[in-house]
Amino acid sequence: MDAVDRKILAVLQEEGRLTLTELAQRVQLSVSPCHRRLRALERDGTIRGYRAVVDPAALGLNFEALVFVTMRQEDRETLLSFEDALTRIPNVLLAQRLFGDPDYLLRIVTADLAAYQQLEDDVLSALPGVQRLNSTLVMKRVVNDRSLPAS
Numbered sequence: 001m002d003a004v005d006r007k008i009l010a011v012l013q014e015e016g017r018l019t020l021t022e023l024a025q026r027v028q029l030s031v032s033p034c035h036r037r038l039r040a041l042e043r044d045g046t047i048r049g050y051r052a053v054v055d056p057a058a059l060g061l062n063f064e065a066l067v068f069v070t071m072r073q074e075d076r077e078t079l080l081s082f083e084d085a086l087t088r089i090p091n092v093l094l095a096q097r098l099f100g101d102p103d104y105l106l107r108i109v110t111a112d113l114a115a116y117q118q119l120e121d122d123v124l125s126a127l128p129g130v131q132r133l134n135s136t137l138v139m140k141r142v143v144n145d146r147s148l149p150a151s
Contacts, residue, residue: 001046004029005037006150009046013147016050053145061109063116064138067124068102072131081128091119102134 007027011018018026024034041047056062071078079097086095086106094107106124110116116135124133 005041005046008034008037008041010147010150012047013150056109060111063110063112064141065108065110065116066136066138067106067108067120068134068136069104069106069124069130070101070132070134071103071129073129074103078129082130085127089119089123102132 004027008023011023011026020035020038021031023038024031027034029037038047056064071082082104083095083097086092091108091110092106093109094105096105097103098105108116108119110119120133120135124130
């Protein structure tokens with residue numbers, strides 16, 4: 001990956017709906033070489049997809065919590081079952097396995113505190129291997145959905 005590829009990535013992370021012609025102008029290439037580079041970045045998995053960034057409030061998702069999960073059991077089968085179950089909960093926006101204690105960090109959105117409480121009581125606490133859930137409520141997003149550094 002060279003500096004031009006990195007520039008393409010930086011521009012697309014900020015404005016993913018640019019036309020190929022606009023992208024080529026921004027990175028100072030003609031359309032054909034820009035198109036070849038873009039397709040190569042898509043083909044090799046560097047660009048994994050395109051999507052819209054939606055305001056959670058527009059969907060009525062005004063409550064966000066960070067949940068630290070400590071597992072009771074850490075055998076392979078339990079961890080895989082837990083992780084698989086997380087992928088089927090639409091309110092879980094992010095799930096990361098951590099070194100040390102706690103074992104996982106989840107980012108969860110719901111409509112409000114009552115909806116979050118119901119999700120924690122009825123769904124999260126019943127997931128395979130869960131020993132403890134420790135929730136921290138998000139007061140304000142300071143840095144959110146930042147582009148990856150491409151330089």
